[in-house]
Amino acid sequence: AQSVAQPEDQVNVAEGNPLTVKCTYSVSGNPYLFWYVQYPNRGLQFLLKYITGDNLVKGSYGFEAEFNKSQTSFHLKKPSALVSDSALYFCAVRDIQSGAGSYQLTFGKGTKLSVIP
Amino acid sequence: DADVTQTPRNRITKTGKRIMLECSQTKGHDRMYWYRQDPGLGLQLIYYSFDVKDINKGEISDGYSVSRQAQAKFSLSLESAIPNQTALYFCATSGGGAWNEQFFGPGTRLTVL
Numbered sequence: 001a002q003s004v005a006q007p008e009d010q011v012n013v014a015e016g017n018p019l020t021v022k023c024t025y026s027v028s029g030n031p032y033l034f035w036y037v038q039y040p041n042r043g044l045q046f047l048l049k050y051i052t053g054d055n056l057v058k059g060s061y062g063f064e065a066e067f068n069k070s071q072t073s074f075h076l077k078k079p080s081a082l083v084s085d086s087a088l089y090f091c092a093v094r095d096i097q098s099g100a101g102s103y104q105l106t107f108g109k110g111t112k113l114s115v116i117p
Numbered sequence: 118d119a120d121v122t123q124t125p126r127n128r129i130t131k132t133g134k135r136i137m138l139e140c141s142q143t144k145g146h147d148r149m150y151w152y153r154q155d156p157g158l159g160l161q162l163i164y165y166s167f168d169v170k171d172i173n174k175g176e177i178s179d180g181y182s183v184s185r186q187a188q189a190k191f192s193l194s195l196e197s198a199i200p201n202q203t204a205l206y207f208c209a210t211s212g213g214g215a216w217n218e219q220f221f222g223p224g225t226r227l228t229v230l
Binding site for chain 1: 220
């Protein structure tokens with residue numbers, strides 16, 4: 001079975017400060033990991049993913065995430081937060097060795113990011 | 118994402134009514150998905166389809182059915198709507214390979230009274 005946890009329902013950060021949105025996962029094999037963002041009244045938009053290789057992944061809008069296998073984490077980061085980054089962020093995982101169900105993504109419950117001017 | 122469209126965007130209906138939500142995509146993807154989003158619960162997979170002849174149940178398929186009319190079209194039906202099916206419904210598509218990200222439609226907000 002695969003699962004993902006986002007331990008913070010809400011993260012508040014001042015504009016210009018660095019931000020981190022946390023994600024931990026559990027899989028029986030190796031993971032594919034994804035981050036999505038949802039703006040109000042919109043669908044989810046893909047930000048970045050980890051497949052293999054370099055543990056630091058860069059994505060859209062200046063976001064990056066670091067894959068840490070020993071801590072089973074994939075935290076989303078940005079060096080300098082913008083008010084426009086305020087949104088709902090979802091981490092998702094897929095176990096690449098789960099066989100027939102391997103195309104199913106499991107999503108976390110989401111973290112609401114508020115960037116304060 | 119304009120490549121994935123959903124109709125209607127909002128729908129209010131009554132308990133017991135049959136409802137169909139429609140999804141179309143122009144991305145040329147074989148794989149399509151229906152999710153349900155409830156506040157604080159993230160997204161839950163209802164059904165997914167790898168091609169026109171392949172349909173699979175997800176985590177929460179009870180009370181729902183789907184139809185894959187063509188590569189580009191995937192419809193979700195609520196045979197007899199009930200109030201706890203009030204939610205935001207998303208369609209998504211992806212290319213081949215488990216490493217590919219999914220592309221989401223704008224969502225349908227369904228309210229069952």
